Amino acid sequence: MVDATFTRLGLLGVLDPDGAAPRAVRVMPSQDDEIVPYSRAQVLTATDVFEIRASDFTGFGKGAALQVGDERFVVQVARARDKRRLVFVLDCRKAA
Numbered sequence: 031m032v033d034a035t036f037t038r039l040g041l042l043g044v045l046d047p048d049g050a051a052p053r054a055v056r057v058m059p060s061q062d063d064e065i066v067p068y069s070r071a072q073v074l075t076a077t078d079v080f081e082i083r084a085s086d087f088t089g090f091g092k093g094a095a096l097q098v099g100d101e102r103f104v105v106q107v108a109r110a111r112d113k114r115r116l117v118f119v120l121d122c123r124k125a126a
Contacts, residue, residue, distance in 0.1 A: 032116045036083055046095040055086040057098060060119065078103055078122040081111065087118045096122060
């Protein structure tokens with residue numbers, strides 16, 4: 031089901047680790063902003079978040095570049111979204 035969802039709804043992108051061969055992937059944009067707890071307050075931070083199949087992200091990590099359309103991002107954090115670890119959430123920032 032995960033593969034079918036990404037095939038049908040995902041955007042084409044290119045995942046490019048530093049010094050290795052780039053790989054074509056499908057990603058799904060997720061929430062644009064994240065609410066982060068800070069002491070008793072909650073802070074709204076602007077983020078670029080994408081979901082990616084775990085199998086597409088294997089071997090990559092923090093610092094990998096993700097090209098989606100005309101925009102290039104750098105992965106800051108990758109975390110598993112589900113208990114089976116089939117989908118990762120990539121918190122990214124726009125590349126300079």
